[in-house]
Amino acid sequence: MKTQADKLKNLVQNEKPKDLKTRVIAITSGKGGVGKTTITANLGYALSALGFKVALFDADIGLANLDVMLRVNPKRNILNVLKNECTLKDIVIEVDKNFYLIPGESGEEIINFADEMSLSNFLSQLDYFEDFDFFLIDTSAGIDKRVQTFLDAADDVIIVTVPEPAAITDAYAMVKVISEKRDIAYMILNEVHSPKEANNIFGKIINVAKVNLRSDFRLLMLGYIKNDKSIYISSTKRLLFTKEYPNSSVSEQVFSIARKIAKISERKVLEKEKGLSSFFKKIFSGF
Numbered sequence: 001m002k003t004q005a006d007k008l009k010n011l012v013q014n015e016k017p018k019d020l021k022t023r024v025i026a027i028t029s030g031k032g033g034v035g036k037t038t039i040t041a042n043l044g045y046a047l048s049a050l051g052f053k054v055a056l057f058d059a060d061i062g063l064a065n066l067d068v069m070l071r072v073n074p075k076r077n078i079l080n081v082l083k084n085e086c087t088l089k090d091i092v093i094e095v096d097k098n099f100y101l102i103p104g105e106s107g108e109e110i111i112n113f114a115d116e117m118s119l120s121n122f123l124s125q126l127d128y129f130e131d132f133d134f135f136l137i138d139t140s141a142g143i144d145k146r147v148q149t150f151l152d153a154a155d156d157v158i159i160v161t162v163p164e165p166a167a168i169t170d171a172y173a174m175v176k177v178i179s180e181k182r183d184i185a186y187m188i189l190n191e192v193h194s195p196k197e198a199n200n201i202f203g204k205i206i207n208v209a210k211v212n213l214r215s216d217f218r219l220l221m222l223g224y225i226k227n228d229k230s231i232y233i234s235s236t237k238r239l240l241f242t243k244e245y246p247n248s249s250v251s252e253q254v255f256s257i258a259r260k261i262a263k264i265s266e267r268k269v270l271e272k273e274k275g276l277s278s279f280f281k282k283i284f285s286g287f
């Protein structure tokens, strides 16, 4: 007998991916509290300020959610769409020009309510996002099955780490898992004290990766963000430092990462089976 999961898998696999344009990027970390949510929000804003249309999707339903950081108060989320209580368009919040939030829900909740009808209905609404350039997913920290589903489904994965030894060890563990499924992954070094420190840490991770991981896997550094009190202060005030202080050195560092992402994505945009509908297909068949 077919289980509900089998039925969902069949359904989503039979849906044709409609868009190739939207680049889906998962932002993750091995250890919690390394600045993943802060980076997702500010990187998203930076990409929107560069003229791209960006949506953030909160897959890290826990303490410091994106809605808190973005000063919005979602009344409904993706679960309400799956329950057919509203449309996808109804839950999308315009935070700023070209900058949107899609309030998320935990994976367990989603699978409890996702049936064939609701999923089919959901996937048919993805056209709404056709003209989005980037979809940034803030995942939970660590390697559980739910996080891995998001990482497998995304077009690109960015791992965030800080110089703390425990965080580096956990980041490397994350890199190892990711290297089993994809050929390339990216890293951001957060809370560093100098570019030299960032390069040293990244160099050490690369050296271990070279010895232990398959030779055709590539780990690339997208950039670093310095440890700066203004970032912490902005977070407590629920402000985006990239918006409030666009010319500060830490904002420059985030904008530099955003430009790099834009450049990488341009080259990849013609690849097949990428984009948003492909992403959600994989998410729902992975749960």
Ligand SMILES: Nc1ncnc2c1ncn2[C@@H]1O[C@H](COP(=O)(O)OP(=O)(O)OP(=O)(O)O)[C@@H](O)[C@H]1O
Residues within 6 Å of the ligand: 029, 031, 032, 033, 034, 035, 036, 037, 038, 039, 060, 062, 063, 064, 141, 190, 191, 192, 225, 226, 227, 228, 229, 231, 232, 233, 235, 236
């Ligand atoms: N470069 C930085 N300099 C100074 N403080 C920072 C920096 N990056 C992040 N922080 C601070 O570190 C704290 C944790 O950041 P954040 O909540 O974004 O981490 P996280 O990885 O998303 O955490 P979680 O695992 O709980 O989701 C916040 O108070 C934030 O302001």
